Amino acid sequence: MSARLVRIADDPGSDPAVAEAAALLRSGELVAFPTETVYGLGGDALSPRAVERIFEAKGRPADNPLIVHVADADALGLVAASVPDAALRLAAAFWPGPLTLVLPAREEARRAAARGLPTVAVRVPAHPVALALLRAAGIPVAAPSANVSGRPSPTRASDVAADLGDRIPLILDGGPCAVGVESTVLDLSGTRPAILRPGAVSAAEIGAVLGAEPPIAGEADLLRRSPGTRHRHYSPRARVVLLGPAVSAAAALRMASRLGRWGYVGSRPELLSASGAAAIPAGAGLARELYARLRDLDEAGVDAIVADAVPEEGLGVALMDRLRRAASARVLDDREADALR
Numbered sequence: 251m252s253a254r255l256v257r258i259a260d261d262p263g264s265d266p267a268v269a270e271a272a273a274l275l276r277s278g279e280l281v282a283f284p285t286e287t288v289y290g291l292g293g294d295a296l297s298p299r300a301v302e303r304i305f306e307a308k309g310r311p312a313d314n315p316l317i318v319h320v321a322d323a324d325a326l327g328l329v330a331a332s333v334p335d336a337a338l339r340l341a342a343a344f345w346p347g348p349l350t351l352v353l354p355a356r357e358e359a360r361r362a363a364a365r366g367l368p369t370v371a372v373r374v375p376a377h378p379v380a381l382a383l384l385r386a387a388g389i390p391v392a393a394p395s396a397n398v399s400g401r402p403s404p405t406r407a408s409d410v411a412a413d414l415g416d417r418i419p420l421i422l423d424g425g426p427c428a429v430g431v432e433s434t435v436l437d438l439s440g441t442r443p444a445i446l447r448p449g450a451v452s453a454a455e456i457g458a459v460l461g462a463e464p465p466i467a468g469e470a471d472l473l474r475r476s477p478g479t480r481h482r483h484y485s486p487r488a489r490v491v492l493l494g495p496a497v498s499a500a501a502a503l504r505m506a507s508r509l510g511r512w513g514y515v516g517s518r519p520e521l522l523s524a525s526g527a528a529a530i531p532a533g534a535g536l537a538r539e540l541y542a543r544l545r546d547l548d549e550a551g552v553d554a555i556v557a558d559a560v561p562e563e564g565l566g567v568a569l570m571d572r573l574r575r576a577a578s579a580r581v582l583d584d585r586e587a588d589a590l591r
């Protein structure tokens with residue numbers, strides 16, 4: 251199989267490729283489509299067979315449940331057994347948008363997208379192509395990021411084609427993703443809300459709606475609530491070294507020179523000029539470009555990627571979460587930089 255990649259123009263609601271994608275989804279096939287966060291690999295969320303196909307195509311660990319996408323909050327009842335008031339208030343504030351809510355699951359969702367868990371994760375994505383597709387399909391659509399499991403998530407249609415082009419029939423191209431990191435996952439199924447994965451919607455923004463800021467779950471809590479998070483994520487093939495702010499440029503350059511061919515993601519002038527990299531703007535700009543930059547450096551065949559740590563505020567919380575998971579080493583000062591081999 252070789253995927254057709256179709257660019258969707260201005261009016262996705264009347265695009266024949268979107269109608270075709272919806273028909274494929276309804277018949278149990280898989281389709282990749284853009285969301286505002288990353289591209290998703292979609293399949294019928296209530297069909298165990300379609301969900302199985304998603305796991306096969308991605309090589310995804312079997313215990314990692316899928317996020318279900320719906321066209322609006324009215325469709326929550328198709329997958330959730332109950333919808334707490336907090337979910338409705340958050341939906342009104344942030345949907346369509348990059349916030350995923352974990353709710354008690356209906357049996358049909360539990361048997362398919364939720365992989366047997368008593369809960370189901372669900373969101374309404376903000377991309378016009380995703381919304382048009384969900385409306386046309388009229389079914390809840392399970393969609394993990396459309397990458398081979400473990401690799402950086404795809405933020406361009408070409409990234410999807412590189413990973414899954416030989417395994418799915420159709421990729422809808424909606425241009426580069428505006429957010430660039432995956433949605434915030436908020437667990438509302440327990441006694442207290444908790445963030446299972448930081449994303450573009452911050453704890454403070456959620457707190458402003460709920461009246462109390464939800465904590466970000468620690469590793470032990472995560473393993474209990476979200477089994478899939480223990481697997482390796484977001485990793486390019488190259489070795490990623492995360493550079494703390496206290497490391498001097500001189501020590502960073504000495505270190506990099508021992509790592510073979512290296513690339514750089516950050517904004518220090520000395521490292522930019524030594525690596526030949528272009529600077530990436532901080533904050534939202536970095537979020538938008540991070541995965542594409544990691545993929546491009548892999549494509550260029552570097553041995554190592556040196557990346558600057560970013561301040562953990564706002565989007566920086568999500569960015570550092572992804573950078574830590576991508577990194578095989580972290581150096582916090584010049585001594586550690588000089589010791590790294």
Ligand code: TXA
Nearest residue numbers: 287289290315316369370371394395432433475476478
């Ligand atoms: O932005 C996004 O969320 C993208 C786009 C395509 O919507 N999707 C995405 O899906 O990132 P995926 O499968 O790559 O990540 C799903 C995350 C995983 O961390 C998984 O463990 C968690 O959501 N998750 C899914 N269902 C869950 C559940 N019932 N309970 C706890 N965590 C869940």
Ligand code: MG
Nearest residue numbers: 394395403432
């Ligand atoms: Mg993923």
